[in-house]
Amino acid sequence: MSDALPLQQSPLYAAALARLGVPIRVIHGPDGPILVLMRRLPLLGQVALVSRPKGRIDAGLRKTLGARILIVNADSAEQGQVLAKQGFFRISAPRAHAHLSLAGTPSDWLSRMQGKWRNRLRHGQRQGLELRTNPMPADCNHWLFHHETAQQKARAYRNLPPALIAAMAGADPTALRLFTARKDGKICAAMLFANHENSATYLIGWSDATGRKTSAHPVLMWQAMAELHGSGVTDIDLGHCDQTRNPGLAHFKLGSGARLCPLGGTWITAPGLGLLRPRKPRVPSPPQPATAAPAQAAPRGFPAP
Template identity: 50%
Template sequence: MFDFAPSPPATALPLQQSPLFADALTAVGVNAISHVLPGGRALVIRRRWPGIGTVGLISRGPVWTGRRNPQALAGLRRALGIRHLIVNADDAADAAALRQAGFLRIAAPREVAELSLLGPREAWWASMSVKWRNRLRHGQKSGLVVTQNAFRPDPAHWLLSEDIAQQKRLNFRALPHAVTLAMASALPGAAQLFTARAAGRPVAAMLFLCHGPVASYHIGWSSDIGRANSAHNLLLWQAMQSLSAAGHQRIDLGAHNPDDAPGLARFKRGSGARTRPLGGTWACSAALGPVQSIAEWWHKT
C-alpha cells in the first residue's frame, strides 16, 4: 500500500524552519516562536538557563524573502529580548551577513547531502555511483517487499523501539521521539514510512518528513537481513519515485560526515546526492558586546 504525502506548497524550507517543526515543538512544550524581521522570518527556540539568562537558537535560518539584511540581524537579539543568540547558518551567504552584523563564529560549517528529485528517472540513475546502482539491482532481485504508509504517531511503534536500540548500540543521539510523534500528529501524512519486509516481517525502514517541496530523511533502520539484501538502496529508490510523484523536489538526507560515519556518507553520495557546506555556527551575546563591536568595526575597515 502506498499513501502519498500531502501536496506540497511552493516554499522550500529547511525542516528546522518549517511550520511542521514549529507546530511540533509547541505541542511538546518547547518555547518556540516565529519571529518576523525586515526581509525575512526565523523560527527561534528559547530557553532560560540559571545564571546565564535566556538563550535563543535559530537553526538553518533566518529564511529571507529577498536579500539578506545584516542590519536586521544586528538588532535581532535585542528584538527578541534575550541575552544570547546562537544561529546555525544555512549557507555561506547567511554566514557573511552574520559576520557583517557583528556575530562571532563559534563552530565551523558542517555539510549536508541533498538529493534532487527533478528531471527524469534516467538522470537520477545516471547520477548514482556504479556500486550504488549495483546494490540497488541486488535489492530489486532480493524478493523484499516494499510498502509505504503514513507513519502512525504511536510511542510504541516498532520503528521507534528499533531506533532506541540502535542509538544505544551505536552511541548516538537524535531528535527526541516526542518531536517525531508530534510532527506526525500535526499534519497527518507528513511522516511517510517506507518498509522492506521479508516473509512478512520488517527488515529495514526509512522515515521521511514532508514539508513543502522538501522531504527530510529522519530515521533509518536495518536488520542484518536488510543489510544483506541492500534494503536501504531499494527503499531510497522507491522513496525517490514516490515522493517525486507527490510533488516533492528534493530529499534532504541530513548530515554528511565522512570522518565519523564514512559508510553512511558513501551511501548518501552514491545515491546521487550533492553535498554542500552550511554556514557555521554564530553567536551574539550581551556578555560579548565590546568584542562584537570590535569585530564589526574590523569587518567594515
C-alpha cells in the same frame, strides 16, 4: 546550499514544537518568516535559537526578540560570513548535509547515482522484497524508535528525539511516511521521511542483517524518491554527512546522487561578547628613513600611529 526550506524552519516543525509546549516565535525577517525557539535559562536569562534560517539575519534580531543571548545555526557558509561581520562569535564548526535533488525524470536520477549504488539498487530489486508505505503514527513507543535508540548507542550519534518526531506525526498525520521492506513476511529495513511543503527530510534509517544482505535500503530510497516526487517534493535533505567519522553512511547518501552542501556553523551574540574579541595582531611599521623624525610612541595596547 540548497534553496529548499529546511525542516527546522517549516510550519510542520513549528506545529510539533507547539504541541510539545516549547515556546516559539515567528519573526518576519528581510527574506521571509524566521522560526525562533525561546528558552529562559538560570543565570543566562532569555535565550533565542534560530536553526538554519533562509536569507539574511538582521543584526537587531536579538533585541527584537527581547533575548539576552541569540544563537544561530547558519544554513550556509555565506550566512556564517555575514554573521561574523555583524559581530557574532562562532562556537561550533560548520557541518555538511547531503541534498538529493528530484529534478528531472527517474532516468535522470539513475544517471546521477554512483555506479556501485545503482548496482546495489538492481541487486535489491531482484530479492523479492515486499515494500510498504504507511503514515507514521504519533507514538513515542513505536518499534522504529527502539531500533533507532539502539543504533545511536552503537554508532555514537544523536538524532531528533522520538517525542519531537511523534509530535510532527500528530501535527500532520500525512506528513511522515514510513517505508518498510519485508523478507519472508518479516520487516528487515525501514526509512522514515518528513514531508514539508515541497521538501522532505530523511529522519531515520534502520536495517537488520537480512536488510543489509538484500540491499533493502537502496530499494527503499528509490521507492521514497518516486512517491515523494509524486506528491510534489523536489528536494530531499538526507541530513548530516560526515565523510571522516561515518564514511559508510556518507557513501550511501552521496552515492544516491546527492550533493554535499556545507552549512555555516553555530554563532552566538550577547551583550559584552565584543569585549572578548581578540585584538588584531600588530603589524610592524616599515623602517623609517634615517632623515625622518622618530615615530611617536603609541600608548600600550594601541597600534602605532
